[in-house]
Structure formats: C-alpha cells, structure tokens
Amino acid sequence: MAVFTPLTDSQVETFLSQFDAGSLIACKGVPAGTENSTFFVTTDRRELVLTLFEQGEHEELPFFVELLDYLDEHRLPVPGPLHDRDGIALHSLAGKPALLFPRLPGKHPEAPNLAQCRALGDALGRMHRVSQRFPGHRPNPRDLHWLLPMHHKVLAYLSPEDQALMKDEVEIYQGFFGDAPTLPQGAIHGDLFRDNTLFDGDELGGLIDFYNGCTGDLLFDLAIVINDWATEADGRLDPARYEALLGAYQARRPLEESEREAWPMMLRMTALRYWLSRLLVVYVDPPAHDLTPHDPEAFRGVLKRRIAEGALPLLEAAR
Ligand SMILES: Nc1ncnc2c1ncn2[C@@H]1O[C@H](COP(=O)(O)OP(=O)(O)OP(=O)(O)O)[C@@H](O)[C@H]1O
Ligand SMILES: N[C@@H](CCO)C(=O)O
Missing domain, CATH: 3.90.1200.10 (Aminoglycoside phosphotransferase (APH), C-terminal lobe)
Incomplete structure (x- = not known):
C-alpha cells in the first residue's frame, strides 16, 4: 500500500503527453514504499516510474532534481528524472508534485553477497x-x-x-x-x-x-x-x-x-x-x-x- 493518491489512466495520459516518452499502455500502483505514491508506467516506448510526493518539504524537491540530474550526467547509476519538452522535470499531478523517472532494473538485495x-x-x-x-x-x-x-x-x-x-x-x-x-x-x-x-x-x-x-x-x-x-x-x-x-x-x-x-x-x-x-x-x-x-x-x-x-x-x- 503505497498508493495514497490513486490516478486514472486519463490523468496519466495527459501528464505523459508533456514528455517525449511515448503513450500510455499501463499504469500500476507499487505496493512498496511508505512516503510517496509510486506507479510503474509502461508506454509504447519505455518503462517509467511516476512518483507523487505526498509529504515532506516540497520546496526541497528542486534540490533532489538537481542532485539526480548531476549524478546522472556523471554516469552514476541513478534514475535521472525525465524533463518535459520545455526542460522542466517537476510537475503537478492530482494536486501533488510529480516526477517521472526511468525504471531501473532489479530488486532489493535482502542478503547481499x-x-x-x-x-x-x-x-x-x-x-x-x-x-x-x-x-x-x-x-x-x-x-x-x-x-x-x-x-x-x-x-x-x-x-x-x-x-x-x-x-x-x-x-x-x-x-x-x-x-x-x-x-x-x-x-x-x-x-x-x-x-x-x-x-x-x-x-x-x-x-x-x-x-x-x-x-x-x-x-x-x-x-x-x-x-x-x-x-x-x-x-x-x-x-x-x-x-x-x-x-x-x-x-x-x-x-x-x-x-x-x-x-x-x-x-x-x-x-x-x-x-x-x-x-x-x-x-x-x-x-x-x-x-x-x-x-x-x-x-x-x-x-x-x-x-x-x-x-x-x-x-x-x-x-
Ligand atoms: N527508478 C525506479 N526504478 C525501479 N523501481 C523503482 C524506482 N523508483 C522506485 N522504485 C520502486 O518503488 C518502490 C517505492 O519507491 P520509493 O522507495 O521511492 O518510495 P518511498 O515511498 O519514498 O519509500 P521509502 O519507504 O523507501 O521511503 C521502491 O522500493 C522500488 O521498488
Ligand atoms: N531507511 C529508514 C527508513 C526510511 O527512511 C530506516 O530503515 O529506518
């Protein structure tokens, strides 16, 4: 249960249309996580993660975007947020700040080797x-x-x-x-x-x-x-x-x-x-x-x- 704000397909489609990321095929809420609403989004072009920020200090979100952009530019394995056609990453969706990320492969290691x-x-x-x-x-x-x-x-x-x-x-x-x-x-x-x-x-x-x-x-x-x-x-x-x-x-x-x-x-x-x-x-x-x-x-x-x-x-x- 980490979907605190449910989204309709049409909300997600409209949101996606601002980005150059393809059109919606499926959007599925992610059960893990405790702080934000997370969705796995599949388009005809790629796999994405959509995060709605439910709590915390929203004025700090630009810092996180800058940090992820910076690390991504330096080829660190982080999900660099997608920017829309005007170069903007941070949007609002269902009244919540929203970011779109590439979906990275893998799962959490429980007993790391x-x-x-x-x-x-x-x-x-x-x-x-x-x-x-x-x-x-x-x-x-x-x-x-x-x-x-x-x-x-x-x-x-x-x-x-x-x-x-x-x-x-x-x-x-x-x-x-x-x-x-x-x-x-x-x-x-x-x-x-x-x-x-x-x-x-x-x-x-x-x-x-x-x-x-x-x-x-x-x-x-x-x-x-x-x-x-x-x-x-x-x-x-x-x-x-x-x-x-x-x-x-x-x-x-x-x-x-x-x-x-x-x-x-x-x-x-x-x-x-x-x-x-x-x-x-x-x-x-x-x-x-x-x-x-x-x-x-x-x-x-x-x-x-x-x-x-x-x-x-x-x-x-x-x-
Ligand atoms: N870029 C990504 N690629 C693949 N999976 C992701 C990505 N971002 C998030 N996830 C998945 O979504 C889950 C929830 O994401 P996240 O950890 O950001 O949520 P949270 O609500 O902030 O959780 P936490 O309780 O860890 O603070 C993660 O455990 C992971 O499985
Ligand atoms: N990693 C934290 C929870 C999320 O901030 C903990 O294990 O307490």
Missing part, C-alpha cells in the same frame, strides 16, 4: 568522488544538529538504562565532532539501505529514493551503508562484507586521515540516528497509514555493538 557489496562500494565511492563538486546545498537534516534537540523527545519512552545510553552518546558525539577537523564534504544519499538499491543478479541496477539526499560529511553516508549492508541481525559487523564494501569504496575514494579517526564514532552516531528516527516514528509522530514501522531495537543493538566492539580495522585502499 560479496559481489553485490563490492558493486555498491564501487558506486558509492564513485558517487562521492564527483559529489564533492556538486554545486547545490542542503544541510544534512539528520546530523548532530538534529540529534541534539530530537533525542529529548523520546527519552520519556525509554528505560533508565537506555535514557543514559542515549544521553551519554549524544554528549560524546558533541565532544568528539565539536573538536574534530571538518571531514570531506559533498552530496550524500543519506539513507542508502539495501531497500534503496536495485540489483539484477550481481549487477547494480541503481540507487533510488534520494529524498534524504543532502550535503555534508561523506563519511556519514558510508557509515549508514556499513551499518545496514555489513551488519548481522545481532548488530555484529560481518568482516567479509565490510572488507568487500570498503575495499571497493576506497579504490575509488581513499578515506582521509581525519575520516579514519572519526570512523568508529561515525558508525556509532549513524546507528543512534536510526535508533532515534525509528523511535520517533513509533512514539512521537506515527504515520497516518498502518504500515508496520521499522524496529528501533535493531539499531539500539547496532549501537551497543559498536560501543563494545568498535569498528573493524580499516584496511588501506586497494589500488
């Missing part, structure tokens, strides 16, 4: 190389500046032990990142979980769902990826997936010394970022629809592991 981890590390490394020159700007909405005020909102729902854990951690990040040198900056995906990628076998079909995209620490993106892609259900890092992903990443963009120093702390901070965002969904701001929220406990577990065990060693870049 090493080849898939290498492919993802390679793509993210390439993306971060070019994204450092991306001219757009959108401050990271989920960095330490967000953790500081937001963690107070969930404390009342936590056990005394978890309250202490969360408060202590946020204080440690403040001390650490407050004194640390600025880390390499650029445009980041901001939520590159397995379900925001598509794989056709071992081949990466694409990175999707850039609506957490922003500019900030590149290392933040990489830590989110490791905490999802190279982590067991009990929060433990999987050494083989960790090395495959980081080796491929660093072959494209070797980490700088400042990043290597910040790495264990960044893994902790991004684990807490998801523990907190998931707690907020469960207790503070539940969505109107009845989809099962993601489990906050999983990221509490990741955080506790990272605190107890640190990061695995960061090998030198494979050259």
Whole structure:
C-alpha cells in the first residue's frame, strides 16, 4: 500500500503527453514504499516510474532534481528524472508534485553477497568522488544538529538504562565532532539501505529514493551503508562484507586521515540516528497509514555493538 493518491489512466495520459516518452499502455500502483505514491508506467516506448510526493518539504524537491540530474550526467547509476519538452522535470499531478523517472532494473538485495557489496562500494565511492563538486546545498537534516534537540523527545519512552545510553552518546558525539577537523564534504544519499538499491543478479541496477539526499560529511553516508549492508541481525559487523564494501569504496575514494579517526564514532552516531528516527516514528509522530514501522531495537543493538566492539580495522585502499 503505497498508493495514497490513486490516478486514472486519463490523468496519466495527459501528464505523459508533456514528455517525449511515448503513450500510455499501463499504469500500476507499487505496493512498496511508505512516503510517496509510486506507479510503474509502461508506454509504447519505455518503462517509467511516476512518483507523487505526498509529504515532506516540497520546496526541497528542486534540490533532489538537481542532485539526480548531476549524478546522472556523471554516469552514476541513478534514475535521472525525465524533463518535459520545455526542460522542466517537476510537475503537478492530482494536486501533488510529480516526477517521472526511468525504471531501473532489479530488486532489493535482502542478503547481499560479496559481489553485490563490492558493486555498491564501487558506486558509492564513485558517487562521492564527483559529489564533492556538486554545486547545490542542503544541510544534512539528520546530523548532530538534529540529534541534539530530537533525542529529548523520546527519552520519556525509554528505560533508565537506555535514557543514559542515549544521553551519554549524544554528549560524546558533541565532544568528539565539536573538536574534530571538518571531514570531506559533498552530496550524500543519506539513507542508502539495501531497500534503496536495485540489483539484477550481481549487477547494480541503481540507487533510488534520494529524498534524504543532502550535503555534508561523506563519511556519514558510508557509515549508514556499513551499518545496514555489513551488519548481522545481532548488530555484529560481518568482516567479509565490510572488507568487500570498503575495499571497493576506497579504490575509488581513499578515506582521509581525519575520516579514519572519526570512523568508529561515525558508525556509532549513524546507528543512534536510526535508533532515534525509528523511535520517533513509533512514539512521537506515527504515520497516518498502518504500515508496520521499522524496529528501533535493531539499531539500539547496532549501537551497543559498536560501543563494545568498535569498528573493524580499516584496511588501506586497494589500488
Ligand atoms: N527508478 C525506479 N526504478 C525501479 N523501481 C523503482 C524506482 N523508483 C522506485 N522504485 C520502486 O518503488 C518502490 C517505492 O519507491 P520509493 O522507495 O521511492 O518510495 P518511498 O515511498 O519514498 O519509500 P521509502 O519507504 O523507501 O521511503 C521502491 O522500493 C522500488 O521498488
Ligand atoms: N531507511 C529508514 C527508513 C526510511 O527512511 C530506516 O530503515 O529506518
């Protein structure tokens, strides 16, 4: 159930007629996704994805279009939005902002193998190389500046032990990142979980769902990826997936010394970022629809592991 706004064929036909993308054969709502209405659209020329933006800050949509255009121009595997005959990508449909994308091949990897981890590390490394020159700007909405005020909102729902854990951690990040040198900056995906990628076998079909995209620490993106892609259900890092992903990443963009120093702390901070965002969904701001929220406990577990065990060693870049 991720069609919050149903569309008629005639609405979609009129919408499509503005683009050079062929005429409508079929339009089917996509059940996955929790935030936007997504449709798979088949025309006589190609397969497309139509997204209606149901929530979020619509004034930020031009940033996402610019970012996807930029990455697409640099040959990254992302769905570059289609522009109409006047060069405009962002439209309105059924009263909602709408974008049309190419449909990328593949499905989300549930248990990624090493080849898939290498492919993802390679793509993210390439993306971060070019994204450092991306001219757009959108401050990271989920960095330490967000953790500081937001963690107070969930404390009342936590056990005394978890309250202490969360408060202590946020204080440690403040001390650490407050004194640390600025880390390499650029445009980041901001939520590159397995379900925001598509794989056709071992081949990466694409990175999707850039609506957490922003500019900030590149290392933040990489830590989110490791905490999802190279982590067991009990929060433990999987050494083989960790090395495959980081080796491929660093072959494209070797980490700088400042990043290597910040790495264990960044893994902790991004684990807490998801523990907190998931707690907020469960207790503070539940969505109107009845989809099962993601489990906050999983990221509490990741955080506790990272605190107890640190990061695995960061090998030198494979050259
Ligand atoms: N360009 C694309 N090519 C192929 N499939 C796509 C594309 N964009 C989206 N999808 C499919 O549609 C689903 C929902 O899209 P998306 O993740 O953008 O929605 P969402 O509502 O923002 O979801 P989320 O809960 O992940 O934030 C994806 O899981 C994927 O299966
Ligand atoms: N990737 C997020 C949900 C979408 O923002 C999570 O796993 O909590």
